[in-house]
Amino acid sequence: EVQLVESGGGLVQPGRSLKLSCAASGFTFSNYYMAWVRQAPKKGLEWVATISTSGSRTYYPDSVKGRFTISRDNAKSSLYLQMNSLKSEDTATYYCARHPRVPFDYWGQGVMVTVSS
């Protein structure tokens, strides 16, 4: 059974940093692109980042480019999202998702990030 479990969320002040983690199991992690998708309170979904199987290629929307960094450790079947220079508009539930050719077939339960002073 595919499982994706996020951790690392919480309350953080504007301008500070936070790192999210996603532990994957139930599939060969190194064979799949992976992604982060977020959802602000009472809002729609927003794709945040994608990483290739080896980690050599990463993709971001303009809204987070230069502030967020996606990475992975295939030996640990883990995905990460380093978030720097956080803004209030980054407040959201962050989901880890598997990203095959047709995204996103499996999702984690989500982790809440609140950016507030």
Added chain:
Amino acid sequence: DIQMTQSPSSLSASLGDRVTITCRASQDIGNYLTWFQQKPGKSPRRMIYGATNLEDGVPSRFSGSRSGSDYSLTISSLESEDVADYHCLQSIQYPHTFGAGTKLELK
């Protein structure tokens, strides 16, 4: 960037009604269109991919279609368990973009 215009933003329907939600793409996305269902407090679930293909386990009352740049998700006969938010996604190019979502409620 490709814009996905989803309508309606909310919809109230009765049990047994036929319901249609539409996404219009601002550029050609071929059939790179996916529909997700998200029940309250839950993670999204992929329902339809490639514009028209149902995921395994999705009830046959759900269907997807395309007419030009308009993509539709239709529920042929609404059931109570279908109450949820629905989201479309284009994945032909980065940045992948979602529609704004449709909130489906029971009348």
